[in-house]
Amino acid sequence: MNLTALDHTLIGFSAHPNDLDRKRIERSLKRRKRYRYVSPDVTVVTNGYRIESPCCSRNIDPDGGVIDVALLLHDSGQAIWQLFRKDHVKGTWELHSTYDGLLPVLDRLNADPERTFWQ
Template identity: 45%
Template structure:
């Protein structure tokens, strides 16, 4: 799983010259990266980019798809996670994260 995510992040469109970090948080995965644009951190420090939330089989809202995930972006102003895509296969979420046309993840 981690290798798959690392490989996808290497192919992203934005800020390909930095190396994001992937952190496990229980069943979930948090992605951090240096702030290249300096829009969030003027010093270019590590910022939260995305949170992949595992929708495990014990999720009563989605009993038919235990292998689905949700993808959250970080609202850096309010210090909260915002769900962008819910209950999707991992491949769909990785495509959205790596393309990021609206700059929801890579500010």
């Protein structure tokens, strides 16, 4: 049987998270514009990746503890990436934008001109 001919959703296959893309995200974050002096962590979550980092600005955590920066989720049904920002006051994730590929997500996250993610 040809595996590529199967509908992967029917057999429970999910392309994300995977270690290759996690490493791509880690490498990409080194090119970010903000808070380059901290080391963010990329952790796997169901269907994607969560980025967290020490809070060097002390805007969110006065003690400089680790805070959520972004959540990247892949919707395999629609073949899109969803980029979420953390509302630290409410403690909830909010959908920021959607993209057709991972690279545009990382470009947006790394530029962050409004300090939406790197607070």
